[in-house]
Amino acid sequence: MAEEDKTGPTSGHGVEIKLEEVSKRYPGAKQPAVESVTMTIPAGETVCLVGPSGSGKTTTMRMINRLIEPSSGKISIGGQDVLGLDPDELRREIGYSIQQAGLFPHMTVGENVGLVPGLVGWDKKRTSERIDEMLELVNLDPAIYRDRFPRQLSGGQQQRVGVARALAANPPVLLMDEPFGAVDPITRGVLQDELMRLQADLGKTIVFVTHDFDEAVKLGDRIAVLGERSKILQYDAPDAILANPADDTVAGFVGAGAALKQLTLRRVREIETGDVPTAKVGDAPSVLVEKLGTRRGAIGLVLDERNRPLRWATAREAGSVSDLSRAGRPVEDSVSPASTLQDALEAILTDDDGVAVVTGSRGQYEGVVDIDTVMNTIKSLQEEHSDDADTAAGDAS
Numbered sequence: 001m002a003e004e005d006k007t008g009p010t011s012g013h014g015v016e017i018k019l020e021e022v023s024k025r026y027p028g029a030k031q032p033a034v035e036s037v038t039m040t041i042p043a044g045e046t047v048c049l050v051g052p053s054g055s056g057k058t059t060t061m062r063m064i065n066r067l068i069e070p071s072s073g074k075i076s077i078g079g080q081d082v083l084g085l086d087p088d089e090l091r092r093e094i095g096y097s098i099q100q101a102g103l104f105p106h107m108t109v110g111e112n113v114g115l116v117p118g119l120v121g122w123d124k125k126r127t128s129e130r131i132d133e134m135l136e137l138v139n140l141d142p143a144i145y146r147d148r149f150p151r152q153l154s155g156g157q158q159q160r161v162g163v164a165r166a167l168a169a170n171p172p173v174l175l176m177d178e179p180f181g182a183v184d185p186i187t188r189g190v191l192q193d194e195l196m197r198l199q200a201d202l203g204k205t206i207v208f209v210t211h212d213f214d215e216a217v218k219l220g221d222r223i224a225v226l227g228e229r230s231k232i233l234q235y236d237a238p239d240a241i242l243a244n245p246a247d248d249t250v251a252g253f254v255g256a257g258a259a260l261k262q263l264t265l266r267r268v269r270e271i272e273t274g275d276v277p278t279a280k281v282g283d284a285p286s287v288l289v290e291k292l293g294t295r296r297g298a299i300g301l302v303l304d305e306r307n308r309p310l311r312w313a314t315a316r317e318a319g320s321v322s323d324l325s326r327a328g329r330p331v332e333d334s335v336s337p338a339s340t341l342q343d344a345l346e347a348i349l350t351d352d353d354g355v356a357v358v359t360g361s362r363g364q365y366e367g368v369v370d371i372d373t374v375m376n377t378i379k380s381l382q383e384e385h386s387d388d389a390d391t392a393a394g395d396a397s
């Protein structure tokens with residue numbers, strides 16, 4: 001399929017989008033809906049626009065593909081001034097996916113997906129192959145769904161078709177306006193995961209409008225928090241916004257639990273794990289007892305012959321058995337270096353001693369994480385970002 005992509009009418013890979021002092025005043029409106037927005041959306045990144053209802057998110061996004069004409073300012077895509085292009089041609093080069101999918105009800109799923117490739121002149125065979133490829137990409141079996149009508153699909157399935165249609169002509173840019181707003185939270189989570197998986201392969205430039213800050217944290221490489229008239233209150237990576245909201249309005253939008261949300265963005269491999277005394281299951285119990293010493297509450301691990309953690313034991317527990325395979329209690333749960341710190345925190349909180357064991361790809365012992373490590377990580381992230389903010393403030397003045 002890589003062949004197909006190269007010969008396609010569009011380059012496929014994400015390109016930079018630039019907005020320079022873009023404004024929109026609707027006819028008859030006292031105030032502009034969008035006022036002098038300047039932002040750069042880097043090639044291949046997902047940027048989420050979040051903000052309260054009426055802040056102008058949709059207007060800002062629709063000016064990029066000229067579904068709405070800017071009143072003033074400049075917009076370029078991949079260095080090309082969009083205002084100099086034919087709007088119809090422009091829109092065929094930009095994928096667009098909206099809430100409730102926006103599928104044409106009188107067309108089959110296949111016809112909906114094949115619409116843009118057909119418009120840009122792909123022949124029937126190539127379009128037909130592309131339809132199947134796209135449906136498979138979004139986890140819909142073409143044999144089942146291709147000839148159905150949108151009304152014969154669930155909301156989540158319609159949303160998938162919407163994404164397949166937006167991607168069909170392999171556009172470098174994808175605009176998504178609350179695409180998962182109309183589905184239940186579980187389906188939304190699944191669709192978000194699918195989009196992340198797709199994007200990891202496709203590397204499009206995605207502009208994603210949402211009300212939901214958590215969705216933005218999950219999907220966005222960057223988040224633009226917009227206030228009235230699309231004023232950019234903060235434009236940064238999710239972890240930077242969580243650690244250091246620019247002002248009270250942003251903080252209000254970030255909502256409660258910002259520190260906890262940060263834990264979903266960090267992996268166990270990024271923090272310094274600790275160590276506990278260990279002994280092999282065949283060792284004499286005294287080996288572990290000696291390593292643990294007399295420190296109260298100290299806990300060690302019994303490992304099997306392949307270094308996989310078997311049991312937690314204190315010196316007292318190890319000293320009261322003749323065989324380490326029966327010492328203390330079994331290791332119930334472990335996390336991997338790729339686990340999020342939130343996973344680690346959950347494992348820590350469910351463990352009686354407040355530690356989680358970290359195991360490698362073959363289940364071998366690699367270290368432990370405890371609550372202090374997680375707390376310190378949150379603190380240092382906050383300090384790190386407040387340094388950033390200080391420097392930025394210093395630069396600005």
Ligand SMILES: Nc1ncnc2c1ncn2[C@@H]1O[C@H](COP(=O)(O)OP(=O)(O)OP(=O)(O)O)[C@@H](O)[C@H]1O
Pocket residue numbers: 026027029033051052053054055056057058059060211
């Ligand atoms: N076609 C239009 N004509 C006149 N005013 C409009 C039009 N479309 C939007 N507006 C106004 O422009 C402002 C921004 O609307 P927009 O839909 O861009 O906001 P939004 O942030 O996307 O809102 P929501 O989250 O509720 O969809 C609002 O005050 C809205 O009433």
